[in-house]
Amino acid sequence: MKKVSYSCGLDAAMDVVGGKWKALILWHLHAEPLRFGELRRRVGGISEKMLTQQVRELERNGVLHREVFEQVPPKVIYSLTEFGQTLNAALEPLGEWGHRHMETIEAMPRD
Amino acid sequence: MKKVSYSCGLDAAMDVVGGKWKALILWHLHAEPLRFGELRRRVGGISEKMLTQQVRELERNGVLHREVFEQVPPKVIYSLTEFGQTLNAALEPLGEWGHRHMETIEAMPRD
DNA sequence: ACAAGTACCCACTATTTTGTAAGTATGAAG
DNA sequence: CTTCATACTTACAAAATAGTGGGTACTTGT
Numbered sequence: 258m259k260k261v262s263y264s265c266g267l268d269a270a271m272d273v274v275g276g277k278w279k280a281l282i283l284w285h286l287h288a289e290p291l292r293f294g295e296l297r298r299r300v301g302g303i304s305e306k307m308l309t310q311q312v313r314e315l316e317r318n319g320v321l322h323r324e325v326f327e328q329v330p331p332k333v334i335y336s337l338t339e340f341g342q343t344l345n346a347a348l349e350p351l352g353e354w355g356h357r358h359m360e361t362i363e364a365m366p367r368d
Numbered sequence: 369m370k371k372v373s374y375s376c377g378l379d380a381a382m383d384v385v386g387g388k389w390k391a392l393i394l395w396h397l398h399a400e401p402l403r404f405g406e407l408r409r410r411v412g413g414i415s416e417k418m419l420t421q422q423v424r425e426l427e428r429n430g431v432l433h434r435e436v437f438e439q440v441p442p443k444v445i446y447s448l449t450e451f452g453q454t455l456n457a458a459l460e461p462l463g464e465w466g467h468r469h470m471e472t473i474e475a476m477p478r479d
Numbered sequence: 480a481c482a483a484g485t486a487c488c489c490a491c492t493a494t495t496t497t498g499t500a501a502g503t504a505t506g507a508a509g
Numbered sequence: 510c511t512t513c514a515t516a517c518t519t520a521c522a523a524a525a526t527a528g529t530g531g532g533t534a535c536t537t538g539t
Contacts, residue, residue, distance in 0.1 A: 292485090292486090293485080293486055293487080294484090294485070294486075305486075305487070306487090306488085306489095308486095309486075309487060309488085325486095328485090329485080330484055330485035330486080331485050331486045331487070332485075332486085333485090333486060333487085
């Protein structure tokens with residue numbers, strides 16, 4: 258979180274779920290809780306450092322829950338909180354849109 | 369646009385509307401076409417450079433339309449394309465969510 | 480004895496994104 | 510004749526974001 262006040266709801270929401278990975282992480286947790294490694298494999302392309310970092314922020318923001326099992330080898334399970342579920346639901350139309358226009362988006366000029 | 373293929377719709381959508389300003393710009397254009405200066409005032413806090421840059425990308429991506437009037441002083445009007453309108457519609461639940469949880473978001477730990 | 484697997488942390492570097500300040504053209508107003 | 514306004518552009522600086530390679534602790538399997 259960077260700002261303290263927002264010009265509108267979208268501004269605020271983007272501050273929570275913006276960035277390269279957060280939305281994706283939520284997305285992949287929508288069906289079931291996952292362990293760190295499994296989450297990493299599903300998100301794809303994310304480094305360990307980034308995943309820990311993003312997941313910790315999401316935890317601090319009350320979007321997801323982190324359950325640590327005191328074992329060796331370590332085991333940590335991530336799941337959406339209720340708050341996180343409402344956020345994920347709000348993200349769904351955007352995901353739908355992206356899905357529907359995937360080809361158009363892939364064909365967009367990149368530089 | 370950075371990627372050429374996406375793991376899911378949300379991934380793709382975030383690539384179009386991610387970043388600090390783009391979603392906000394779309395949002396403020398939802399009701400009516402606006403001139404550069406007016407758009408800038410409404411978005412608030414954005415520099416001229418950033419606005420031009422973001423708006424040009426959105427134009428290249430077919431999200432908004434840019435109409436130049438060959439006058440002095442210059443006049444340029446921005447409006448959503450139909451595509452942009454579908455995107456804005458998909459963004460609405462997220463904006464709603466942000467609006468509903470504004471206080472929670474503002475109270476989130478920032479560092 | 481030794482490598483493999485887990486979920487990290489740390490220091491460091493690279494890349495990307497964002498911001499700041501200045502300059503441009505032209506005409507109208509004072 | 511100087512200033513103001515518009516919608517930019519350019520060069521440069523700063524800040525945010527991302528990646529790399531190393532290390533850790535302990536257990537299980539070879």
